[in-house]
Amino acid sequence: MIASFLAGVRRIAVRSWVDVGVLVVLSLIGIVGLATAFDDSAYLRAGIGGLLIGTIAATASAIWRLGALTTTGLAIVLFFVLGTPVAVPTEGIAAVVPTAQSLTSLCVGAVFGWADIVTLRAPASLPDYIAVVPYVAGLVVGLVGTVLALRWLPRKRTTWRSSLLLVGPAVLYLASVLLGTEEPYHPGVRGVLFAAIALVWLGWRRSQRLGVSGSRAILWRKVRGTAIVVVAAMLLGGLGGWAFAPKPDDRFVLREEIQPPFDPLEYPSPLSGFRKYTKDLAEEPLFTVSGLKTGQLVRLATMDSYDGRLWNVASDTEATSASGTFALVGRSYPEPPLVTPEGSSRVEFEMTGYSDVWMPSVGYQDKVRYDDPQLAERADDLRYNAATGTAVMTSKLREGNRYRVTSIDQAAPVEGELDDVPTANVQLPNASNVPPIVAEKAAEMSAGEETAYGQLRAIETTLKTTGFLSHGAATDSVPSRAGHGSDRMTELFERSHLVGDQEQYASAFALMARSLGYPARVVMGFAPEVPEGTETVEVIGDDVTAWVEVPFEGYGWVPFLPTPDNTDVPQDEVPKPQSEPQPQVRQPPRTEQQQDDLVTAVEVEESDSDDDTIFNLPAWVVVLALSILIPALILLIPALIVGLLKARRERRRRRTGPGDRRVAGAWEEMLDRYSELGYAIPDKLTRPRTAADLEAQLPEDRRGGVQTLARVTDDAVFSGRDVDPDDAEKVWTEAMASVAAARAAATTFRRLIARYRIGAARRWAARVSAKAAKSDAQRRK
Known part of the structure; x- marks a missing residue:
């Protein structure tokens, strides 16, 4: 059993570990910037802990080739198991063992902490679940960034792909600015350090594409160029920040723009x-x-x-x-x-x-x-x-x-x-x-x-x-x-x-x-009245x-x-008689x-029926509900939105225009469905050749329908005759049958991912990727 388990382990290249290290360092620079929003170092422990937990979950996913759902589930389990000692240790047993209160704080902080942190007076120290905000932020950035670095970036190491790894740390850096106060935390040092590391890393990634056979002179020229850019950025950034940085009163922070939810005018004078x-x-x-x-x-x-x-x-x-x-x-x-x-x-x-x-x-x-x-x-x-x-x-x-x-x-x-x-x-x-x-x-x-x-x-x-x-x-x-x-x-x-x-x-x-x-x-x-010597009144x-x-x-x-x-x-002064x-x-x-x-500000017999009683539920009920609802919403809402877009697309193609246009729409809808299932759609080929390429990707027992549909579509489009709506509907039925066959031939993971894909978006991404690769190849020449 151990041998079979180790046999599935995937080796990680050294340069991929370098990518992960850069991601972690840049994320730490962003997390440190939250210092002005908290009154102690608890936020730093929570942020670093979340970053490491997310990185570990993503690394395990890459090493053992876990699926998206398994990776997400692993991250959620680690979030709750390790969240108590990392984010809310004061609510755990011996600061380590989770309790109902600590699990509730993790759920509440993940959902409501984002709103409270911008209305809570800085430095924020109460309630305890506020520390869950940097914990969640670090975990998400570490998880997503490491997955991209270990599983997505090695497939095609281009500059624009490498640049995408900087999005997560940049968002953390921006969040530290928006969630902070008018007094930033060492903005010059953090900003220059972030830019320098990012530029050096991008330059190194570009030099890696030269390989061992590349010219040493070219390599050194790129290193020197990168160094010059970094030094110039540090000088210009430092001088520019000193000269043009806004005064503390003019800085934009969310807590100055978002008003607290309490409205005293809702109560009587x-x-x-x-x-x-x-x-x-x-x-x-x-x-x-x-x-x-x-x-x-x-x-x-x-x-x-x-x-x-x-x-x-x-x-x-x-x-x-x-x-x-x-x-x-x-x-x-x-x-x-x-x-x-x-x-x-x-x-x-x-x-x-x-x-x-x-x-x-x-x-x-x-x-x-x-x-x-x-x-x-x-x-x-x-x-x-x-x-x-x-x-x-x-x-x-x-x-x-x-x-x-x-x-x-x-x-x-x-x-x-x-x-x-x-x-x-x-x-x-x-x-x-x-x-x-x-x-x-x-x-x-x-x-x-x-x-x-x-x-x-x-x-x-x-x-x-x-x-x-x-x-x-x-x-x-x-x-x-x-x-x-x-x-x-x-x-x-x-x-x-x-x-x-x-x-x-x-x-x-x-x-x-x-x-x-x-x-x-x-x-x-x-x-x-407080008589002398009286303690309690x-x-x-x-x-x-x-x-x-x-x-x-x-x-x-x-x-x-x-x-x-x-x-x-x-x-x-006595009032006059009533007569x-x-x-x-x-x-x-x-x-x-x-x-x-x-109207009075005191209602001594007023019941508490109007109070918000959601958090008076048993703690295990709140924890269980949030643990199920939050992942469910994260998974189901995007799928629902994509499903509605697909249904609108199919309805427009199926019911709009003359019969030949509807038949062509059936072909286009079939191609989009194949693309969403992960099948490769050849670009700029005739329908018969496209059908041949698609059927080559299907098992032998499921071939034939696509080529037939290609011939019927060409006949309807180029024959010049009117196509009866009933005939167009039959073509649609055949197209959807072909899609069902392709779906049955696909793996469970591909069928699940198809629920989150849109064919037009995939084609656009493929064109952008091809254009970037072509431009990169021309530059290498």
């Missing part, structure tokens, strides 16, 4: 549900927080877009600093664009009654750690906006979820520090449908102040000292309507006294700041609050809290506001 907390959830525990400092605020959502009805998270296309620009993050977060750090905070959150996409946090997040295994499994659902310090969990936080946040704290300004500091030039969406009384009151309250900080503090002080706090609850002395639309802002300022809660005062202050030309945004969160609905942030040049976003503490509204019609006439439009009052 968090501020629209403010009264839900103060009324329905006032005493309900929402979450516990440990490590919170006295006076520290918990941020929930940041809003900078106002349309006259609501403050909302802006679309990421509205402005460069919009609050709607959320991106995937890894274990570490991006630095905020405008902040003056003053220490850091380490805070732990545990959800009790809170369930929403907006993630409670403090300051500007720097790191996050998940203490809850269920939440850790959904870590790749996290999106973060570095400009606003807002994080969202697209699959929603749930009861029992625990996580720890390390954040950067914004410094609080001391007296006089910002008196001469202007507001920062931050582009925010324009506020629309703002009532004129807002600007009038802003000018009135800020009169006498000349600096931006002085005007804003004057407005804040006026609101806090002249206004009154009321949540509109039954225990409040006067009613206070919910909402912060234009009508509510008008009502706030037109009444004899300012009455409202944090929702109205924060909205009013932000609009007043905007009317003075200062960028301002509204932040919704919680302000729990329970946050309830009544702790909800809202404030305003305004950016100052070189300093950061400074918070303003304009809500008053005084709840004793003077009695003359007087005026309050009824001036009722605000309730159609829209009622909806806003009911």
Whole structure:
């Protein structure tokens, strides 16, 4: 048995091994370029491992002459067996033995990793299946390139065939550019090295065609010429790259063009549900927080877009600093664009009654750690906006979820520090449908102040000292309507006294700041009381609050809290009796506001039926389904497309034109089918001679039909008589019978490959190959 096994081993020529070595080296140059997209060397291990696995599978295919399906199956088996230690070792047993989780990550990474890597903030470190992307890329390039080098290139060693081996490494190199960041990884060194090796190898391949009988002078002349070209390419490439390479901000990378899939506008405005907390959830525990400092605020959502009805998270296309620009993050977060750090905070959150996409946090997040295994499994659902310090969990936080946040704290300004500091030039969406009384009151309250900080503090002080706090609850002395639309802002300022809660005062202050030309945004969160020495605090609905942030040049976003503490509204503010019609006439439009009052960012009893549950299936089901579906789609979709093209071709030839044209179409269709089955079709011969050549390739018991068909076709085409459609259909029947005989005589492999071949494409490739060979022969002369 061993002797018969070794007898089938095919010897590989030395120059073929050189081709494989060049392919591997050039591919490594491309893989190394992914360094800027990852935060550790795991990508390099995965890429090199995939490249070696693909090369080994292709080498085994060449040595033992395996078929295409067997080679593909071997590569898939190696992909899963060796994928755990190479790509996702942290999910395997002892980093080597595959588990259901590691096999699932291999499948998910191969399918979804390509989309995540261009939306994941670089350097990418989370989720773990991202490392499968370079693993798959290296495996495919190594497999296809080595098969071409060992099995296809030796058949006819021409320059254009050799050049095709460079396609895979070039694609890897291009992928490292497109999947990277604005800061490339040693582009000059990698580019020059790639070009030099490729040129030297192509020159060597050309010199090999001289053989041992070639002139030594010619050989040395080619070597010197190649060396000159390589040196010139290195010099010109280096100088040109230094002179003309685009600046980092102008480089084209996919992650800058592809937007993350999370759209915050699909969710209701968090501020629209403010009264839900103060009324329905006032005493309900929402979450516990440990490590919170006295006076520290918990941020929930940041809003900078106002349309006259609501403050909302802006679309990421509205402005460069919009609050709607959320991106995937890894274990570490991006630095905020405008902040003056003053220490850091380490805070732990545990959800009790809170369930929403907006993630409670403090300051500007720097790191996050998940203490809850269920939440850790959904870590790749996290999106973060570095400009606003807002994080969202697209699959929603749930009861029992625990996580720890390390954040950067914004410094609080001391007296006089910002008196001469202007507001920062931050582009925010324009506020629309703002009532004129807002600007009038802003000018009135800020009169006498000349600096931006002085005007804003004057407005804040006026609101806090002249206004009154009321949540509109039954225990409040006067009613206070919910909402912060234009009508509510008008009502706030037109009444004899300012009455409202944090929702109205924060909205009013932000609009007043905007009317003075200062960028301002509204932040919704919680302000729990943290007594000195208290480690853990329970946050309830009544702790909800809202404030305003305004950016100052070189300093950061400074918070303003304009809500008053005084709840004793003077009695003359009590509404007039219901018998007087005026309050009824001036009722605000309730159609829209009622909806806003009911909409809330918290749905404590909402079921999880809308969640994406595909990955809640048993791991073995996901692995089995993907393991079957992915190879099936790779094999079946091309065959389906080719089959549809062939059916369209046959239908056009069979039903178009007069009878003689249809008979000729039957002959052409038969030739195409023979060509697709791998039979050699002679070029520029008459039909009888072509038929003779074809029948010579068939077994003796299957000959005769092709020559008969050739005579019938010539008679129909050259006789000048009309051919009846029924006669043409009979010719088609004979032609298809001949094709069936040829198919039966072909091997199983040739019949399978025929499903992926198109006769016209094969003829075009044959013409190109013949033309290239002829041109090459003329040059050798």
